Amino acid sequence: MAVFLFVVIVAMVLGLIGAVADGLGYLLALGVLLLVVDLGYGFRRMRRRPVR
Numbered sequence: 001m002a003v004f005l006f007v008v009i010v011a012m013v014l015g016l017i018g019a020v021a022d023g024l025g026y027l028l029a030l031g032v033l034l035l036v037v038d039l040g041y042g043f044r045r046m047r048r049r050p051v052r
Contacts (some may be wrong), residue, residue, distance in 0.1 A: 004042050011035035
């Protein structure tokens with residue numbers, strides 16, 4: 001769970017830097033992509049039922 005939160009924070013920081021800095025739009029795209037992938041992984045992990 002800590003890795004999930006760390007990746008979400010990294011994605012937000014990359015998005016913020018990409019939005020503010022001139023010419024670094026690829027960081028914004030990378031941050032958004034990383035956030036979407038990480039949220040998809042988190043939802044998939046939460047929905048999986050434990051095997052008993």
